[in-house]
Amino acid sequence: MDKITRNFAIGLILLIILAPLGLLAVGETFGEWGPEEVKEKLGFVPPGLEHLSGLWSAPLPDYAMPGSGDSMTVAAGAYILSAVLGVLICGGLLYFIGKKVAKD
Amino acid sequence: MIPIWYYAGKKLSTELRSKQVPLLALAAAFSFVIMMFNVPIPGGSTGHAVGGAIIGIVLGPWAAIIAISVALVLQALMFGDGGITAIAANCFNMAVVMPFVAYYVYRAISANTEITSSRRVIASAVAGWLSLTTAAAFTGFEFGIQPLLHHTAEGVPLYMPYSLNVTVPAMILEHVLGFGILEALVTALIFAYIQRTDTTILYGEKIAAQKKSKKSATIA
Numbered sequence: 001m002d003k004i005t006r007n008f009a010i011g012l013i014l015l016i017i018l019a020p021l022g023l024l025a026v027g028e029t030f031g032e033w034g035p036e037e038v039k040e041k042l043g044f045v046p047p048g049l050e051h052l053s054g055l056w057s058a059p060l061p062d063y064a065m066p067g068s069g070d071s072m073t074v075a076a077g078a079y080i081l082s083a084v085l086g087v088l089i090c091g092g093l094l095y096f097i098g099k100k101v102a103k104d
Numbered sequence: 105m106i107p108i109w110y111y112a113g114k115k116l117s118t119e120l121r122s123k124q125v126p127l128l129a130l131a132a133a134f135s136f137v138i139m140m141f142n143v144p145i146p147g148g149s150t151g152h153a154v155g156g157a158i159i160g161i162v163l164g165p166w167a168a169i170i171a172i173s174v175a176l177v178l179q180a181l182m183f184g185d186g187g188i189t190a191i192a193a194n195c196f197n198m199a200v201v202m203p204f205v206a207y208y209v210y211r212a213i214s215a216n217t218e219i220t221s222s223r224r225v226i227a228s229a230v231a232g233w234l235s236l237t238t239a240a241a242f243t244g245f246e247f248g249i250q251p252l253l254h255h256t257a258e259g260v261p262l263y264m265p266y267s268l269n270v271t272v273p274a275m276i277l278e279h280v281l282g283f284g285i286l287e288a289l290v291t292a293l294i295f296a297y298i299q300r301t302d303t304t305i306l307y308g309e310k311i312a313a314q315k316k317s318k319k320s321a322t323i324a
Contacts, residue, residue, distance in 0.1 A: 004302045005126045012130060015137045025142035025150040030274055031247050031264065032186070038265065048254055048262025058184030063140065082183060083137050089182075090132035090175050097170070098125035101117035 016083040020076035060085075105192040108200055109173065115166035124163065127305060128171055131159045136175040138290065139185075145282045153287040154239070157232035158294045160203025161210050164307035168203030169195075193246050197239045206235035206291070207307075219303045225296050232291030233284040237276060240283075244268075244275030 028037055035045045035053050060066070063082035064075055120128070138155040145151065159168040173195045179185040186194050213227035248268030251261040264271070303309060 002123075002126075002302065004298070004305060005130065007297075007301070008127070008130050008134075012134055012137065015134070015141075019137060019140050022141040022143075022152075025144040027144060027148040027150050029142070029151050030149050030278065031243065031271070042265055044260075046261050046263050046265055047256065052189050052263070053187075056181075056184070056188045058180075058182055060182055061184035063183050063185070079140070083140055085182070086136040086140075086175070086178060087133040089178055090136045090171075091129040093174055094132045094171060095125060095129035098120060098128045099122070101113075102120045102122035102125050103118075 012087065016080060016087060019083045020079045023072075023075055023079055105173075105195050105200075108169065108196075112166045112169040116170055119164065120167065124167075124305065128163060128167055131155075131163055131168070132171040132174045135159060135172050136178065139175070139179065143283065143286060145278055147278075149278060151278055151283045153283055153290055154198050154202060154236060155287075155290065156198055156202035156239070157206035157210075157235045157287055157291040158228070160206040160235070161228055161231060161291070161295065162298065162306055165203040165207045167307075168207075169199050172199035172203070193243070197242045197246070201242050202235045202239040205238045206231040209234050219306070219309060220299050225292050225299070228295035229288040229292035233280075233288040236284045236287040237279045240275040240279035241272065244272040247271035247275070 028034075033041070035050055038049065039045050060078075060082060063079050065078045135155040139152045142150040142152055154172070156168060156172050159171055163171065176186060176194050176199060177191055180188045180191050180194075210224075210227045210231040213230055214221075214224045217223045245268065247264050247266065248271035250264030251267050254262035256262060266274075298305065
């Protein structure tokens, strides 16, 4: 492995460990509200949103274990685990695709 | 989005060198993780950088489309982030608009300066800031046309309740003053690191170097 690739990988691991810092930010990104948050803001849920939000249920919604309560430690652990999963799947998939199509 | 992905895939398979494969994998993983870093801004909202600028500069915009799209699709499918009905829009804004804007802004400001010049670090920072802001402006526009396109007969919005005069300024402002600066910092830091270690990984640089050596060979 190249030195630079190795160092980027180390940097990425550090980012994963620091990822729970992203949990400290309260509030939702503009336009990324779920049905409950829109209801809080407007007093009603737009009917189309209500309809579509049931279309798909993600296995790990909001990077958390479903039904694991409010403990910050659990949430941080789940967040790191989500980051690891994301890195492995994204990295693995592209490594596989890359190897298949790369020249020379 | 499907034709863009198809074309990007073709471009990737003609351009990608095997040396870049680990970088491509890291790029997708990096984009996934950096988007998990929610940053609060005054007003109770949060947002994040994308990493799309540095990926566009290092791997080229076509490879960036693939890398960032994979991260975005995984977010939506596994973690319910972004949402599956928004995949195409999200990918267009963050995986297409962003790396292209970043790459060409970087190129334009860099001009013919040496690869190690500090002007290029500034170019990468401006590219990060401007590309995220542009992507945000696109997103704001797409939000804002929702109530016009999709509403009930009584005029109740079906999805996005806010109109263009709210969504566009909101998205642009918070990215101009907030997340865009973060993206600029991330982009410039990584770029400066690459300058000090190995500039041959940068998209287009090796090709340019080969052309140059060919030219000097014909002159000689």
